[in-house]
Amino acid sequence: MKEEQILIRITGQDRPGLTASIMEILALYDAHILDIGQADIHSTLSLGILIRIDYTHSGQVMKELLFKADELNVNIGFTPISDDEYESWVNRQGKNRFILTVIGRTLSAKQIAAATKIIADQGLNIDSILRLTGRMSIKKPERNVRACIEFSLRGTPADREQMQASLMHLASEEEIDFSFQRDDMYRRMRRLICFDMDSTLIQTECIDELAARAGVGDQVKAITERAMRGEIDFKESFAERVALLKGLDAGVMQEIAENMPITEGADRLMSVLKRCGYKIAILSGGFTYFGEYLRRRYGIDYVYANELEIGDDGKLTGKYIGDVVDGKRKAELLKLIAQVEQVNLAQTIAVGDGANDLPMISEAGLGVAFHAKPRVKATAQQSISNIGLDGVLYFLGFKDSYLGEQGKL
Numbered sequence: 173m174k175e176e177q178i179l180i181r182i183t184g185q186d187r188p189g190l191t192a193s194i195m196e197i198l199a200l201y202d203a204h205i206l207d208i209g210q211a212d213i214h215s216t217l218s219l220g221i222l223i224r225i226d227y228t229h230s231g232q233v234m235k236e237l238l239f240k241a242d243e244l245n246v247n248i249g250f251t252p253i254s255d256d257e258y259e260s261w262v263n264r265q266g267k268n269r270f271i272l273t274v275i276g277r278t279l280s281a282k283q284i285a286a287a288t289k290i291i292a293d294q295g296l297n298i299d300s301i302l303r304l305t306g307r308m309s310i311k312k313p314e315r316n317v318r319a320c321i322e323f324s325l326r327g328t329p330a331d332r333e334q335m336q337a338s339l340m341h342l343a344s345e346e347e348i349d350f351s352f353q354r355d356d357m358y359r360r361m362r363r364l365i366c367f368d369m370d371s372t373l374i375q376t377e378c379i380d381e382l383a384a385r386a387g388v389g390d391q392v393k394a395i396t397e398r399a400m401r402g403e404i405d406f407k408e409s410f411a412e413r414v415a416l417l418k419g420l421d422a423g424v425m426q427e428i429a430e431n432m433p434i435t436e437g438a439d440r441l442m443s444v445l446k447r448c449g450y451k452i453a454i455l456s457g458g459f460t461y462f463g464e465y466l467r468r469r470y471g472i473d474y475v476y477a478n479e480l481e482i483g484d485d486g487k488l489t490g491k492y493i494g495d496v497v498d499g500k501r502k503a504e505l506l507k508l509i510a511q512v513e514q515v516n517l518a519q520t521i522a523v524g525d526g527a528n529d530l531p532m533i534s535e536a537g538l539g540v541a542f543h544a545k546p547r548v549k550a551t552a553q554q555s556i557s558n559i560g561l562d563g564v565l566y567f568l569g570f571k572d573s574y575l576g577e578q579g580k581l
Contacts, residue, residue: 176227177253184246186217197236201229269355272323275563276348279319283346290338294329306572318559320566351554351567358518358537366506368524369456372542375433378458379413386420406498406528418490422482429465437560442470451513455502457528476505499528503535
């Protein structure tokens, strides 16, 4: 029996039962489905079906499909596919696959044109484009104030470092965020997420809040600036800043904790992560008191931060207890927790904003620079600078439609 391949393309107004009626005709002639794909935009259907069928039946099949298309008021087209063309297509399935996620408050044709040009310049082919965010209202523009699309790409970038640099430049110029990841099983099976706390989960630096109440805000700021210039390391600067807090009533920490400004999107992100069974850790160069407050609020599994020593008089002694949690220690803790939870490092996520987050961001399977300093953004593979912390969900492949009531914006 001689067989041939035919690509069937159907476009038009979508309606219930359309695909079923097409398949009923193909079933009558024992057609084999080699590939099928469908997209629906604003109730407009685009359906492609690649079939293999006895060539003596192909003419009759196409005739019946034409009549059915006319009855359904849709457009239909047919393209013969040779055996060699089909085999060439099959052999390309082993190519590398990547996911490029693009996020903004809104997305314009100009932004998407720039992103797709980078894709084309790297010799990558777009297999599919998927909208992850909900439908945007034009009558109530304050709703769903974000837009995210996901490109499924096939091929190998000609120069991945150059592609990353081009995407970073585009993100800065066009006020969009992006993630470029290999599309493998680990991308779909992340299990452990580690957060920095200050300026990541919360929109403040707790040591600055304490310093302000102790009347040493300017001195602490000066030490911080020296550390940022590289004049002293993190541990030395930390010890100097903590020493300036000596004599501060420890009771102020409760008032600070209860009034910490939570980062946009944190509530939504935590709700979804907990519901989906992720293990969550805070790895912070800040203080345990505030980390424990967030643990109770969100049900966080692990908190590692620095503990301030409190004297018998209820005042800070100007000292801390134990080892300082610096950048190196954060990376060690990420690996330790992954080992305890029996999670492959490729299944881990790290999110932070500062230079001392770089070691854990580099170590994790998915490292995200969140509203970060330029040096951190330049080093991280993924960044979020234009929307809230829940943008991480889109990097994990979540769609708004998956999230139900708890995930609503």
